[in-house]
Amino acid sequence: MADKLIGKDKIGDFLKALMSKYTVVAPIERGDAPAEFQEIADGDTPVLDGSKNMMPPKDYLLPRHEVLVKIDMSGGETKVETPLPEDKPRVIMGAWLPDAQGIQVLDRVFLDRKFIDPYYARRRENLALVAVIPAEMRWSWFCGSVDDVDTWKAGVDALMYDLGDKFYVEVNSDKGAALLEGAPMSVVSDVDVAAKDKLWTEFKNTGLLPFAGKALYENLAWDDPVWGEIADKCIACGMCSYMCPTCTCFDIQDETCGNCVERYRCRDTCQFEDFTLMGHGHNPRSTQLPRSRQRLLHKFRYQHEQFGVVGCTGCGRCVELCPVNVDIREVLCRTCAEPMEQAAEN
Amino acid sequence: MIETTHENPITTLPYTPMPAVVTKIITETWDTKTFRAEFTDEALKENFTYEPGQFQQVSVFGVGECTFCLTSSPTRKGYIEFSVKKVGSVTSALHSMTEGGVVGIRAPLGNYLPYHEWKGKNLLFAGGGIGMAPMRALLNFCLDNRDDYGDITTIYGARTPGDLCFKYEYEEWDSKGKLHLTVDAGEDDWKGHVGHVPGYLKELAPSPENTIAITCGPPIMIKFILPEFANLGFKPEQIYTTLEMKMKCGVGKCGRCNIGSKLVCLDGPVFSLAEIDELPPEF
Numbered sequence: 001m002a003d004k005l006i007g008k009d010k011i012g013d014f015l016k017a018l019m020s021k022y023t024v025v026a027p028i029e030r031g032d033a034p035a036e037f038q039e040i041a042d043g044d045t046p047v048l049d050g051s052k053n054m055m056p057p058k059d060y061l062l063p064r065h066e067v068l069v070k071i072d073m074s075g076g077e078t079k080v081e082t083p084l085p086e087d088k089p090r091v092i093m094g095a096w097l098p099d100a101q102g103i104q105v106l107d108r109v110f111l112d113r114k115f116i117d118p119y120y121a122r123r124r125e126n127l128a129l130v131a132v133i134p135a136e137m138r139w140s141w142f143c144g145s146v147d148d149v150d151t152w153k154a155g156v157d158a159l160m161y162d163l164g165d166k167f168y169v170e171v172n173s174d175k176g177a178a179l180l181e182g183a184p185m186s187v188v189s190d191v192d193v194a195a196k197d198k199l200w201t202e203f204k205n206t207g208l209l210p211f212a213g214k215a216l217y218e219n220l221a222w223d224d225p226v227w228g229e230i231a232d233k234c235i236a237c238g239m240c241s242y243m244c245p246t247c248t249c250f251d252i253q254d255e256t257c258g259n260c261v262e263r264y265r266c267r268d269t270c271q272f273e274d275f276t277l278m279g280h281g282h283n284p285r286s287t288q289l290p291r292s293r294q295r296l297l298h299k300f301r302y303q304h305e306q307f308g309v310v311g312c313t314g315c316g317r318c319v320e321l322c323p324v325n326v327d328i329r330e331v332l333c334r335t336c337a338e339p340m341e342q343a344a345e346n
Numbered sequence: 347m348i349e350t351t352h353e354n355p356i357t358t359l360p361y362t363p364m365p366a367v368v369t370k371i372i373t374e375t376w377d378t379k380t381f382r383a384e385f386t387d388e389a390l391k392e393n394f395t396y397e398p399g400q401f402q403q404v405s406v407f408g409v410g411e412c413t414f415c416l417t418s419s420p421t422r423k424g425y426i427e428f429s430v431k432k433v434g435s436v437t438s439a440l441h442s443m444t445e446g447g448v449v450g451i452r453a454p455l456g457n458y459l460p461y462h463e464w465k466g467k468n469l470l471f472a473g474g475g476i477g478m479a480p481m482r483a484l485l486n487f488c489l490d491n492r493d494d495y496g497d498i499t500t501i502y503g504a505r506t507p508g509d510l511c512f513k514y515e516y517e518e519w520d521s522k523g524k525l526h527l528t529v530d531a532g533e534d535d536w537k538g539h540v541g542h543v544p545g546y547l548k549e550l551a552p553s554p555e556n557t558i559a560i561t562c563g564p565p566i567m568i569k570f571i572l573p574e575f576a577n578l579g580f581k582p583e584q585i586y587t588t589l590e591m592k593m594k595c596g597v598g599k600c601g602r603c604n605i606g607s608k609l610v611c612l613d614g615p616v617f618s619l620a621e622i623d624e625l626p627p628e629f
Contacts, residue, residue, distance in 0.1 A: 068361040071407045071450070078365040078386070078407070078448045082355070114612055115360045115597035222626050249601030252361075252594045256408040263361075263411075268600075276592045276602055279412070279434035282565075284591065284628055298604070305607035 001171040004185035005192060008165055011048060014183045015040070018091060022128070022179075025060055026093040027053050037092065048094040049162045050134035056099040056245035056315070057092045061106060061123050067264045068119070068252065074259035085122045091179060093130045097159065097203070098143050098313035100131035101152045102245025108307040109248050128157045128175045133203050135162040140316025142207035142329050146216065146300075147310050149204055161196045168196040207314065209329055211336040217304040219336040220297055226331055227296075231288035233324045234271070240318035240326075241269035246299065246311050249275070270294050296331065354390050356452060360597040363405045363450025364390060369425065371445055374511040375504075378476055379441055380417065380429045383449055396420050397458030398484035399588060399616045403596045404428060404440070405450030412436040413593045415615070416453060417479040419486035426453065429479040429511065455596045456615050459484045459586060464558050468496040472571060474543050474563025475504050478511055480588045480615075481562050486515070489522045498523030499552060503543040503567075505530045526550060544570040547578075554579040560586045572619065582620035589614050589622075 006014060018024055019040070026046030027035035034054030035047050047053075072079040103124075110120035143149050153159055157176030160167040168188065171177050188196075211219075241247040251268035254261050268275060271291050277283040285291050303311035312328070319327050355362045370382035385391040396416055405411045412434075418427035432441045440449070461484060469488060471481045488495050500519050504510045507529050519525040528539040528546045539546055544567065559580055561571055568587065575585055591603035591610040603610040606626045608617075617625075 069363065071363075073407060073448075078450075080362060080365060080450065082359045082362045109599060113598040115357070115599070117597075117599055118359055248599070250594070250599070252411065252600070254405075254408050254410050261408045263405075265361075265600075270601060278590070278592050279437060280431070281433070290628065294604075297606075298601075302604060302607035 001177045010184040023090045050132040071261040091128045097131045098315040099245045101313045104155045105246040130158045131156040137206040140319040143314035145209040217301045227293040230292040238269040243317040396454035399459035400454040402453030406439040409439040415480035421490035468557040470559045471500040472561040474567040477563030503528040585619040
């Protein structure tokens with residue numbers, strides 16, 4: 001499908017038509033608070049340009065709380081049921097491109113290994129993803145530093161570039177084409193293409209740090225002193241994991257009500273002390289230092305070794321929100337840029 | 347949408363435990379019991395297969411789930427067994443269970459001891475304490491396929507004679523193979539060897555020729571036994587162990603059990619020493 005334009009004044013009608021076929025999830029403004037991805041209803045006016053986003057739309061693939069199995073022990077028999085998510089088509093609209101790329105990382109974890117996660121798979125099959133490049137770049141983004149962002153486009157069904165009073169829409173899949181079928185769109189002009197290319201270049205160059213993507217995972221050392229320095233500052237609040245579009249770690253717990261048990265999963269993080277604490281008291285990551293190292297090596301090295309993708313999309317949330325100002329960009333510059341300079345000198 | 351399953355759902359619904367009845371509880375030591383369980387679903391009970399070295403997730407519904415190795419041998423069909431040391435909430439709930447109680451099982455999980463590559467070789471098991479449990483699966487498997495292997499030697503130790511598990515199988519282990527027992531501290535009626543497993547290994551000095559060593563035990567035993575194996579001439583490729591890490595899902599998703607880029611639940615729990623040497627030092 002050729003690239004198209006859609007005027008911002010036509011978005012309301014477009015969403016209305018879309019909502020007859022899909023559940024639409026988009027950022028809804030909440031006063032002074034950042035917008036939140038919600039299932040929109042008639043009359044909602046979501047902010048699709050990405051300017052109000054803070055939380056990634058991860059909840060719609062990996063809910064914060066999800067019942068995995070229900071066990072009924074009434075009547076002397078143990079019955080186990082598996083409540084899989086409802087089979088309904090859903091569109092996420094207005095996600096930042098780095099958040100959409102985050103879903104590619106989730107896919108590797110939940111769909112790519114020996115076991116497929118049936119809950120995630122059911123939601124993912126039903127999901128169409130429309131990402132956005134906002135008119136103004138977020139100050140904390142460093143997407144182009146962690147990966148070749150041109151490869152990210154293939155992971156979204158459609159990509160909207162905010163060109164002021166209109167969106168420039170690139171369609172990348174059949175799902176995306178189906179989504180936009182019949183939408184009130186017009187053809188693009190050379191001026192529009194130039195404006196879109198300019199915006200893309202700006203996105204690519206936002207927050208470029210002094211190291212190349214490849215050196216990243218090769219240069220992170222197990223015994224780098226930086227892990228100790230992060231650990232000294234870190235208060236293990238888990239904010240970085242909670243807001244992260246690629247963090248997937250979860251806990252599984254039982255909740256009992258009478259003769260019934262609900263086994264649910266909920267978010268967890270490698271930053272918590274009891275994450276790897278075993279019943280007999282041994283904990284392989286018993287202090288903050290190995291926990292700080294684990295989070296960053298997992299994203300930048302282990303996931304690359306496992307799947308060939310970098311587990312960070314440079315969305316910058318952890319940079320913006322860390323209460324003790326641990327700046328992942330600084331860490332990467334120190335661990336990755338220095339060896340490169342040395343290599344250049346040799 | 348609710349889906350109820352009657353077959354082993356591990357490949358399609360990997361978080362769904364299957365009910366099993368505890369049919370036998372053996373008190374091994376003051377803090378360890380071995381549980382025998384049979385799936386309530388007849389078809390699953392009949393068709394369930396696994397390999398020595400694999401593990402399972404055992405649920406006490408309402409309390410939680412815990413990781414245990416399958417200590418039974420797949421040659422002995424109709425049931426599975428797991429040995430439990432009482433340390434936390436789930437293990438305590440299991441210990442207070444009686445025969446006829448219901449548990450949930452997710453199994454089989456993980457890789458296994460590559461016994462098919464070891465046909466015609468001598469096998470040397472060196473275990474300490476509850477570390478004998480994962481090796482018992484392979485030991486009994488090999489004794490049931492006795493003609494496929496050369497010498498089958500077991501060196502097993504514990505703190506005191508009362509801490510030795512699986513006493514009811516020693517006769518079989520010593521008649522079909524060779525069993526050497528040792529304790530750190532004997533009691534008056536203890537006629538066997540006194541000393542740690544690594545020291546006893548040095549004393550017995552088995553030949554590494556055409557031999558695979560399988561070892562499992564507390565970290566301190568592993569630390570001291572590896573140099574003894576090396577002194578005897580065992581190469582890292584000849585030494586196998588099973589690793590332990592905290593797990594919740596057991597299927598590669600929850601993020602707890604990685605050592606570097608390897609996951610103990612998917613890439614393990616069985617590793618050769620050669621493979622372990624490639625991992626970051628995090629266990």
